[in-house]
Amino acid sequence: MKATHVFEAENTVAGYDNEMIIQGVSLVIPSNKISVIIGANACGKSTLLKTMARLIKPASGNVTLDGRPIGKIPSKQLARVLGLLPQSPIVPEGISVADLVGRGRFPHQSLLRGWTQKDYEAVAEAMDLMDITALANQSIDELSGGQRQRVWIAMALAQQTDILFLDEPTTFLDITYQIEILDLLTDLNRKHGTTIVMVLHDINLSARYADYIFALQKGRLLAEGDPSKVITSPLVKDIFGLECTVIKDPVSGSPSVVPIGRYHVNHEISP
Amino acid sequence: MINNNSVKFIMAGRRKRRRRWILVTGLLAGLAFILCWTMLLLGNTIYPVNEVIRVLLGEELNGVSFAVNTIRLPRMLTGLLAGFAFGIAGNTFQTMLRNPLASPDVIGITAGSSAAAVFCILILHTSGAVVSIASVIAGLATVLLIYIFSRGRTFSIGRLILVGIGIQAMLNALISYLLLVGAQQDIPAALRWLSGSLNGSQMHELPPLSVTVLIFAPIIIMLGKHLSMLELGEQMATSLGINTDKTRILLIVSAVTMIALATATTGPIAFVAFLSGPIAKRLVGVGLSNAIPAGLVGVNLVLAGDLIGQFAFDVRYPVGIITGILGAPYLLFLLIRMNRKGDL
Numbered sequence: 052m053k054a055t056h057v058f059e060a061e062n063t064v065a066g067y068d069n070e071m072i073i074q075g076v077s078l079v080i081p082s083n084k085i086s087v088i089i090g091a092n093a094c095g096k097s098t099l100l101k102t103m104a105r106l107i108k109p110a111s112g113n114v115t116l117d118g119r120p121i122g123k124i125p126s127k128q129l130a131r132v133l134g135l136l137p138q139s140p141i142v143p144e145g146i147s148v149a150d151l152v153g154r155g156r157f158p159h160q161s162l163l164r165g166w167t168q169k170d171y172e173a174v175a176e177a178m179d180l181m182d183i184t185a186l187a188n189q190s191i192d193e194l195s196g197g198q199r200q201r202v203w204i205a206m207a208l209a210q211q212t213d214i215l216f217l218d219e220p221t222t223f224l225d226i227t228y229q230i231e232i233l234d235l236l237t238d239l240n241r242k243h244g245t246t247i248v249m250v251l252h253d254i255n256l257s258a259r260y261a262d263y264i265f266a267l268q269k270g271r272l273l274a275e276g277d278p279s280k281v282i283t284s285p286l287v288k289d290i291f292g293l294e295c296t297v298i299k300d301p302v303s304g305s306p307s308v309v310p311i312g313r314y315h316v317n318h319e320i321s322p
Numbered sequence: 323m324i325n326n327n328s329v330k331f332i333m334a335g336r337r338k339r340r341r342r343w344i345l346v347t348g349l350l351a352g353l354a355f356i357l358c359w360t361m362l363l364l365g366n367t368i369y370p371v372n373e374v375i376r377v378l379l380g381e382e383l384n385g386v387s388f389a390v391n392t393i394r395l396p397r398m399l400t401g402l403l404a405g406f407a408f409g410i411a412g413n414t415f416q417t418m419l420r421n422p423l424a425s426p427d428v429i430g431i432t433a434g435s436s437a438a439a440v441f442c443i444l445i446l447h448t449s450g451a452v453v454s455i456a457s458v459i460a461g462l463a464t465v466l467l468i469y470i471f472s473r474g475r476t477f478s479i480g481r482l483i484l485v486g487i488g489i490q491a492m493l494n495a496l497i498s499y500l501l502l503v504g505a506q507q508d509i510p511a512a513l514r515w516l517s518g519s520l521n522g523s524q525m526h527e528l529p530p531l532s533v534t535v536l537i538f539a540p541i542i543i544m545l546g547k548h549l550s551m552l553e554l555g556e557q558m559a560t561s562l563g564i565n566t567d568k569t570r571i572l573l574i575v576s577a578v579t580m581i582a583l584a585t586a587t588t589g590p591i592a593f594v595a596f597l598s599g600p601i602a603k604r605l606v607g608v609g610l611s612n613a614i615p616a617g618l619v620g621v622n623l624v625l626a627g628d629l630i631g632q633f634a635f636d637v638r639y640p641v642g643i644i645t646g647i648l649g650a651p652y653l654l655f656l657l658i659r660m661n662r663k664g665d666l
Contacts, residue, residue, distance in 0.1 A: 130563030150609030188335035
């Protein structure tokens, strides 16, 4: 099982140039659990994720891993504990699937040495878990969107970190692939105890797959906790500015948001 | 839960790609070796191999010693070092910026070094170390200039390339002007700055370039893995543990120093930096470090180009003309393809 870590943000303010997008967020990432950050567009979900993954330096406040500010931890050492899959990673043209997954081994490798047995094993394990081993020698250009996303996740897995951040891992994928990816990530969490933190757009899938939810509004943490506690109609109204009814998901029992717009509202059924 | 068959399957594929890399790199080195020898053997008189070897080992042979030691050997060594420097430095920029157009000789870095060297030689009448240092500084200053002009709200490689092409045109105009003003005294030297040439290479000019290649080429080769991480984008590279700013600066300084010194020695040999990386990548495949193969392709382009320029026609052409003829169509092809794809 993956190690337990205390990973927290303390009154963190962060953004780009002069525009502060995260305005004083304090949170503790639940270790060995799946957390999902939700919120309206441009509320700072990605920025928060990037700040916690040291891609953006906070303007004030602290992000600490086991008590040490992440900016003070040597980059390669941190990369063995914390991995991030960005929203739109760049594919080197023509690279084979196995070579790309293998790049996730960088933080474990020395300057000039080639792949060790351990590297091969980590790559094989990651690819087996994502069910892409058969594609190992194909060029990534030939793959579908769903397959590509599994390749990227495999690369993050080959990094063998205890904590894995994912920025909208299901965007642009068909619903079938969305479920597939989320199931695979749940496998990873259940089997290996990997702490997963991700940004998801779909609130119902968030409610179903998350152990813990962070709800952001305009760069501030509005609510956090178990999905059944956070996903309520007043909170959804606050977070997204959307009228809704929250029902019980008939499949999972998790809360499920049924939006109320200006049309197609049957007043005999809902008030 | 490691499946040994998966490990074996992945290993087999990776080994196959590695074998191809080793084979192709070996062939490129072999071809370079043959071209080096051809450079020593061919000339106004063709000398037999054993005489050339005896001369190289220090024996004095009438006629042969002068031709080989004073003309052919420095010419060959200059071509070898400059070709390697151009190839490896061009590939570094192209990989780092993820675009084959982002080569130092397309985006004006070479032109910056050339302009500084021309200014030093024709206007300040200096030579040697001053020229080398000035061209390194000018090369780095050009990088900085391109970076400042192409910095918008967000970083765009397309904009960087267009700005670079503009700066290149401006610097070439400056070089032409300097040549007009000061060329009368020294027309052969001036011609070298219009298109690179190995003519008149001399042994005593070699040490600065040799030292530079010996220091900076290994740095770039050792940073091969880092470079391939940068290729995945800023965010991915950072989360894989790369200190992106430090790595980029180290790579840029190494590549620019090599380009500048090579340019100060031979003049801007057209398109060698631009062509070497893509050719090498085609040959060795993607996924393994491209630095050494690109350097070797550079060597082969310069030496083969020089041999063709010297012996294929009635008139002797400098190597830069030959590589220019090779490179220009490829540049057009890339521009058209990228325009279609909407990358520019």
